[in-house]
Amino acid sequence: MFLELYRVHLFITKFFKEAFTPPFEGKEILKQCYQVGYKSLALISLTGFITGIVFAKQSRPSLAEFGATSWLPSLVGIALFRTLAPLLTALISAGKVGSSIGAELGSMKVTEQIEAMEVSATNPFSYLVVTRVLATTITLPILTFYTAFVGLLGAFLNVTLSESASFSAFVQSFLESITFLDVIASTVKAIIFGFTIGMVGCYQGFNSSKGTEGVGKAANSAVVIGMFLVFMEEVIATQITFMFRT
Amino acid sequence: MEAKSKTTTTETVISIRNVEKSFGDYQVLKGADLDLYKGENLVVLGRSGTGKSVLIKIISGLLTQDAGTVSVLGKEVSQLNAKELLELRLRIGFSFQSSALYDSMTIRQNLEFPLIRNKKNLTKGEINKAVETVLDAVGLMQTINQMPSELSGGQKKRIGIARTLILQPEIMLYDEPTAGLDPITCLEINRLINEVQERYKTSSIVITHDLTCAKEVGNRIAMLLDGQFQRAGTFDEVFDTDDQRVTPFFEYNFIQ
Incomplete structure (x- = not known):
C-alpha cells in the first residue's frame, strides 16, 4: 500500500518534471485533446441533454407547489453548473477516456512498444504520459462548460413543451444565478478531474504487466480508481467552495 | 552450410565486465564478461531464462546492472545522464523479439x-x-x-x-530474430542480418537459441551458461566439446 503510494508520488513528480522540460510535444498534445474531446462528445451531449430534461421535469412540480416555477432556470443553472456538469463530464470521461488511455498504454507496455520508443531515443514518458495528462486537463473544463450548455438546452426544451417561454429570458435567468465563484470553482474542479483521469489512466497503463490480462486490468483500474477519486475530489471541492461562499 | 569465420578487427565497441543482475532472489547474470568487436556479428546462445535478453537491455540502458561495467562505444552506460543516454541510443539499433x-x-x-x-x-x-x-x-x-x-x-x-x-546505427542488437518463424522465413531473416552487416557496416549482438541462425550469421558465438559466458569462439570451436550443458543444443537442432 505504502509502496504503491510512493510509486504514485514518483510518477506525479516525474510528470511535473517532464512537463516543464523541453522538447515540448505541442502537436501531440493537440492531437490528444482532439481525441479526448471527440471520444467523449457524443455521450456527453446525450447525457447532458437528458439530464437537463429530466432535472427540469423532476423539479418543476415541487417548484409549482410554491408558485416558484420562474425559479426553474436558476435552479437548473446552479445544479448544472456547480455539480452536475463537472461530475457528469468527469465520470463519462473516466469511463471513455480513462479506460482508453489505460488500455492503450497497457497494450504498448506488454508488446514492448514503450521500450521500442525508449531505445529509438524518444522519451516515452514525455511523449505518451505528459501529452495525455495535459490533454485531459485542458479538455475537461471545455467539455464541462459544453455539458452545462447542452443541459440548459434540455431544460429549456422541457419547459417549452409545457408552456411558452423565451430562450433569451431563460438563459438570462440561468446566467444570473451563477456567480463568479461558481465559474472559478467549476473550472478548477474540472481541471483537477481532468488531471486525475489522465494521470490514473496513464499510471495504470504505464505500469501494467502480465500480458493481455494486465491490459484488461489496467483499463478496468483506470475507470474504477478514476471514478472513485473524482467522487472524493467532488466532496472535498464542495466543502472548500462552501467555505468561500459563507 | 558453412559457419562464418571470425572477423580480423580487435577494436572493441562493447565491453562487458563482471556484470551481475538479479530479479528478487533469482540471480540471472553472475559476473558476465563479453567483448563485441567492430564489424562482427556475435551470437549469444543460451537456454531460456539465462539472461540473454536482460544482457542486451542492460547494453541499451533499458535495465541497469547490479554490479560490473558495461561500456558501449567508449561510454559507461550506467554513468550517462538522460541526454547522453538518448545520444548513445541513436547509435544503437534494437530489434525486439x-x-x-x-x-x-x-x-x-x-x-x-x-x-x-x-x-x-x-x-x-x-x-x-x-x-x-x-x-x-x-x-x-x-x-x-x-x-x-x-x-x-x-x-x-x-x-x-x-x-x-x-x-x-553503428551497433545492432537482435533479440531472438527468428523466434516463432517458419524455417524459410528464418533463413530470410538470417540473410537479412548478414546483409545489414555488409551494407550498413554494423557490429551486432544476436540473441538466439536457434543454431541454424547462429551458424549462418555469427562470426563468433558466446554461450551463456549459469549466468556467465563459459565458451566463446567460432561455431566449430564452441561446439567441439563434451560439456553436457552445451551438447544438447547441438543435438536438438539437427544440423550436424
Missing part, C-alpha cells in the same frame, strides 16, 4: 517516427527517401501504407529491423 511495431501507426509512420523525433532538420522529401531506402533494404516496399496488424510475423520482424536501420 515481438518486433514492437507501433500498432496505431502505418508502416510508413512507424519508420518515420524515429527520424521525425531525432532529425528535426530533415525535409519531407529526405524523410520519404530514407523510409523507401530501408524498406527496399528489407524487401517490403509494398507494405508502406499497411498497418502492422496486416503483416505476417516475418514481415513484422523485417519492418522492426528497418525501423532501427533508419537511424543508421
